[in-house]
Amino acid sequence: MDRTTTPIQLLPRRSGVPRQPLAAGSPAPLDRLGRAVHDLRISVTDRCNFRCTYCMPKEVFGADYAFLPRSELLTFEEIERLARTFVRLGVGKLRITGGEPLVRRDLPILVGLLAAIRTPDGEPVDLTLTTNGSALRHLARPLREAGLGRVTVSLDSLDDEVFRAMNGVDYPVAKVLDGIAAARAAGLANIKINMVVRRGVNESSIVPMARWARAEGLILRFIEYMDVGHSNGWQLDEVVPAGEVVAAIDAAMPLEPVAANYPGEVAARWRYRDGDGEVGVISSVTQPFCADCTRARLSAEGTLYTCLFAVSGHDLRGPLRDGATDDELAGLVDGIWRIRADRYSELRTAATGSLPKVEMFAMGG
Ligand code: SAM
Ligand code: SF4
Numbered sequence: 156m157d158r159t160t161t162p163i164q165l166l167p168r169r170s171g172v173p174r175q176p177l178a179a180g181s182p183a184p185l186d187r188l189g190r191a192v193h194d195l196r197i198s199v200t201d202r203c204n205f206r207c208t209y210c211m212p213k214e215v216f217g218a219d220y221a222f223l224p225r226s227e228l229l230t231f232e233e234i235e236r237l238a239r240t241f242v243r244l245g246v247g248k249l250r251i252t253g254g255e256p257l258v259r260r261d262l263p264i265l266v267g268l269l270a271a272i273r274t275p276d277g278e279p280v281d282l283t284l285t286t287n288g289s290a291l292r293h294l295a296r297p298l299r300e301a302g303l304g305r306v307t308v309s310l311d312s313l314d315d316e317v318f319r320a321m322n323g324v325d326y327p328v329a330k331v332l333d334g335i336a337a338a339r340a341a342g343l344a345n346i347k348i349n350m351v352v353r354r355g356v357n358e359s360s361i362v363p364m365a366r367w368a369r370a371e372g373l374i375l376r377f378i379e380y381m382d383v384g385h386s387n388g389w390q391l392d393e394v395v396p397a398g399e400v401v402a403a404i405d406a407a408m409p410l411e412p413v414a415a416n417y418p419g420e421v422a423a424r425w426r427y428r429d430g431d432g433e434v435g436v437i438s439s440v441t442q443p444f445c446a447d448c449t450r451a452r453l454s455a456e457g458t459l460y461t462c463l464f465a466v467s468g469h470d471l472r473g474p475l476r477d478g479a480t481d482d483e484l485a486g487l488v489d490g491i492w493r494i495r496a497d498r499y500s501e502l503r504t505a506a507t508g509s510l511p512k513v514e515m516f517a518m519g520g
């Protein structure tokens with residue numbers, strides 16, 4: 156895996172990031188393209204119990220793969236401090252992810268810490284989590300009780316054979332469906348389902364998944380297969396364009412577009428013309444949305460990435476463990492955000508296939 160980190164002591168020289176403490180009442184930072192920071196995705200582990208072919212193929216992530224040792228991971232208290240720093244700078248939405256976040260022990264404790272964070276206006280943050288659903292039967296209730304508001308479950312097919320092959324560990328669909336039922340029973344509202352579509356693998360699952368999600372009252376989002384990391388051997392011809400997904404559903408159940416909930420919403424939304432329900436498509440390959448991208452990613456070992464396709468990140472764990480004050484941490488992140496100019500998906504060309512990239516499970520998908 157390619158995990159390149161910029162040591163913090165080099166930052167002033169290499170990137171011009173100031174290390175001054177942030178003064179109270181400083182305005183929220185904008186990056187070089189005028190984008191604020193609104194969302195923080197927090198990876199709590201680089202480990203996972205699945206081996207999805209498009210993310211952590213088992214041929215690469217086998218028994219001898221060196222995952223991060225525990226001492227390298229941010230503690231829950233460190234994650235909370237950094238999350239507070241981002242909220243001070245304008246973040247209103249925190250998404251816990253991984254790897255598979257539910258394999259991190261005692262996760263409800265972290266959820267409790269994050270749920271207690273308030274914005275500068277005293278509002279609670281929107282706290283959500285993305286999971287493969289396999290541990291929701293046991294964890295949905297403790298997570299809900301700790302303050303988790305919402306959950307997104309990844310599910311790539313209802314066809315057991317297709318799903319077992321895609322998750323790489325022969326995991327049955329029925330157990331994920333049971334996890335979704337547990338999330339509902341625990342009171343987690345607005346459950347979303349993520350489905351990655353890969354040409355020749357699960358296209359035939361698009362319409363059945365749409366019918367099922369509609370009947371169940373779940374919001375389904377189709378994700379174009381992306382060229383994250385190096386391990387999945389991504390090829391452009393394996394991407395099913397979002398437009399094709401919408402056309403396939405529209406032919407079975409007519410759709411019409413819905414306006415975005417807010418600027419920067421990742422999914423383009425469509426609703427059924429003949430009644431309730433909607434689907435979303437995330438077209439990061441065919442229709443990039445970098446101009447509105449307000450997302451930052453914090454990896455499990457405390458590296459800040461300002462783009463999903465970033466080649467390198469900024470180490471926040473070092474200053475955190477070296478005793479940086481809250482104002483110093485805020486000054487550091489503020490400075491990193493202000494020099495951000497990422498727009499990888501807009502710039503994606505055939506040549507980028509050879510560029511180094513960090514794996515999605517490592518930086519937080
Ligand atoms: N393990 C959790 C899960 O699968 O939901 C959270 C982490 S996973 C990296 C977050 C999301 O990224 C999942 O919905 C997954 O399907 C998606 N994903 C992973 N690799 C991808 C790829 N190459 N292209 C598009 N989406 C991908
Ligand atoms: Fe694990 Fe999620 Fe990646 Fe699948 S997509 S291998 S469940 S981290």
Ligand code: SF4
Pocket residue numbers: 439443444445446448449450461462463464497498499500501
């Ligand atoms: Fe944001 Fe980078 Fe994705 Fe563009 S490529 S939308 S900047 S994460």
